[in-house]
Amino acid sequence: MVWLQPTSLWLAVLVAVPIAIHLLRTRRARRLAFPSVRFVRPSQTASVRLHAPSDLLLLALRVAIVLLAALACAQPLWITPAREASWNARTARAIVVDTSESMRDPSALEPVQRIVARESEAFVTRTFEVATLGSGIERAVAWLQQAPPARREIVVVSDFQLGSMSDAIAGMIPSSVGLRFERVARSNALVVPPVRRLTTADAAAEAYAIGLTDRGTTIEVQRRQSVESPGFRLLGNAGDENMAAAVRRALVAAGTAAPDPSRRIAVRTGTAISDGEVSAVAGRWMIEIIGGLSRDAELDRLARSITEAVPRAEPWTIVVRGQSNQPVVRAAASDAELVLDCATPLESYFTAAVARAALRVAPWSRPVTESDPSTIPDSTLDTLRREPGPADTTSWQTVEHSDGRWFWAALLLLLAVEAWLRNRTAEIKEVHRAAA
C-alpha cells in the first residue's frame, strides 16, 4: 500500500486523546469530604467498574476510529495486479498539432479536426497547438508525467516539413512513452511551382523544378514551350489582332504578372463587346481590381493627359477619369470575366498600362508565397515511431482517487458500533444504580 498524502499519517498521534481521556476518567472520580466514611466499605467493584471490559472495548473502538481517520486522510492506495491491469488497459494521449505556416492552409483544417477527434477518444487526452513540434512535444511530455497512471502516448499531427521533427526532438520523449505520427495533406512528390508571369504562346519558358528527398536536393530546369496564360485577353476592333499580340508581347517582356485563371480579365478598346453583353461588376475580386486601379498612382498620372472618353452607360462602372474628369476607363462583368473598357486605342501606352495595372492588383486565390514543399518522408518517421510502454506504476502519485473511501466506510461503521455500545453501557450502569 502507498500513501498519496503521507504527511497526514501524523494525525495518528491523536490516538493519545481517547487514551488520555480514558486514563483521566478512571482517576477523576468525584472527591467528597464525608463525615461517616467508616460506614463505607471500599468498593472494589468501583475501581474495577471503571476498567470494565466494556470501557476497554469502547477505548479500543475510539482508538481504531482515530487511526482509521488518520489513515483515510493519508489517502491510501493499494497497487494490486488488477489495478495495474486497469492502468495498462487505458491510454493517456497527448496530441501535438502543428500550427506552423504550412498548416494554416484552410484545406488542412478539416483533416486536422478529424484526426484530433479520432485521437481524443482515450482515457485522458490533451491537445497542444504549437508552431514548433519541439516545444509541443516538451509540453506534452511534462503533461504526461502528471497524468494518471496509464499507457502514455504522443501523437503528432503535422505535414512534417523537413526539419520539423528530428531524432533530438524524439529523444526528449521517455522510452516508455509511445510516439505516433499523423500526416496531414502533402506528399513529397516533385512539385513544379506555378508560373507567375504572363506568357504568350510564341515564347519559350523555363521552369525550375525543385525536389527535396532524403538523398538530397534536386533542381531541374525545364524548358518548354510556353503557353498563353489563360485568364487574360486584349481585345480591339476587328483587324487589331496583330496589335493585340504585340501589346501582349510587350507586357510579357515587361514581366507583367500572370492572371489567376479563375479570375479572367479582358482589356478592350473600341467596340469589341457591346453593352448588351455585359452586366454590373460582381464578386469581390472584381471590386478589388477596380479599387486597385482607381488607387493606382501611375495610372492616375497617365490619365490626366487623356482627352478621350468612354461613354457613360449602365451597367458600366467608371474606374479612371481623364484630363477633364471624363471617364477614360470603365468596368463591367461579362460571363464571369472582368471587362475593362479603355477610351484609348489598343496601341496606346495607356491601354497597356491599364492592362498591366489590372494584372498586378488581381488577387490570387492561392497565396503568392509558395509553401515549402519539402517534407520528412514516411520511412524516416517510421524509425521514430514506437508503441507506448506499460503504465508506470511508480507514478501512483497522480492517481485521481485513492482507496480512502473504504477507510471512511469502516470508520463510519465503527462510529455506529461505538455509539451503540456506549448507549448499551449507560443502560447497564443505570440498571445497576437502580438495583443498588
Place this chain on the structure above:
Amino acid sequence: MERGAGPPKPLLDPVLLNAISDLELVARVTVDGTVSGLHRSPFHGYSAEFSQYRHYRPGDDLKYIDWKLLARTDRIYTKQYRETTNLAAQIAIDASASMNYGATGGVTKLAYARLLAAALAHRVIGQGDAAGLVVFSDAIRQYVPSRSGQVHLRRLLVALTELEASGTTAASPALRRSTDLLKRRGLLILVSDLYDEDGTVEEELRRATRIGHDVVVFHVLTRDEIEFPFDEDLQLDDLESGASVQSGPAAAAEYRREFAAFLARWRTRCAANGIDYVRVTTDMALDAALREYLVQRSRGVTR
C-alpha cells in the same frame, strides 16, 4: 410571595435562621415558636414544694401562714417548703470536624447544633434557670459555667457564635466535666453526631443518669449521612481522620444498612439508660426538632 419562588420556607427553617446573625433573636424566635401552646413548661423551674407545717415563730414571713388551718384550729402554723431548686442545664456541643458537613443547599451540622443550643439556652435561662456550655472536639475547647440571667445568656450566645469545627471527636472528657459541673440535679444536653462510639461515651452518659441528672441526647445528622444518595463513583475523604475510600453505587446499600445499625445502637443505648434520645436532621425546621422533644418530655415518654 414572589411567583416562581417555590414553596415558602417554614419560619424556623434552619437555613433561614442560620442566615440571621443575631443569635439571640434567633433563639427567641425559635423558643417562642416552639413552646407556644405548651401548657406547662417541661423544664421545671422555681419549684416551691410543700414539705410540712410548724408552729409559728415570731419573725416568720406572714405569707407562709396557713390561714385556713388557723380558722379551723385556731392555731397559727407556718407552711414549710422544700428547698427551692432551680434547674441547671449544661449543654455539651460537639465541634469536631465531622460536624462541619452540610448537605448541598443546607446548613452544616455545627450550624444546626448552634441554633439548637441557642434555643435551648434561651429557653432555660428565660424561665429563670441556669445554663452552661461545654464545647468539645478531641478535648474540651471551651467551657462556660452554668449561670442564669440575660447577661449570661448573651455570653453563651457569643460563645456559640464563635464555634468552629475542627479536630476529631472525644466526647467522654467533656461529658464527665459537664456532669461534675452540675452540682445539683440538672439537665445534661449532648448535641453531637455521636461518631465517637467507644464505650466511654455511653459510660459517661450512664454515670450522669445514675447521679440523678436528666440526660438528653440530640443526635444531629444530615440527610445525606442517613440515606447516602450518591449513585456515582466517589472518592470519599473522612472529615476527621482524612482516610480516603473509593466508593461506587454498589456501596450505597451496605452503607445504609451499617448506618441504620449505628442509629439503632444509639437509640438502644439511650433507651436502656433512661436517656432521652432525639434524632434531628439539618433539613428539619427547628421548631419541629424542639417541639417533638419538648412535648414528649412533658409527657415523660421520651425514654
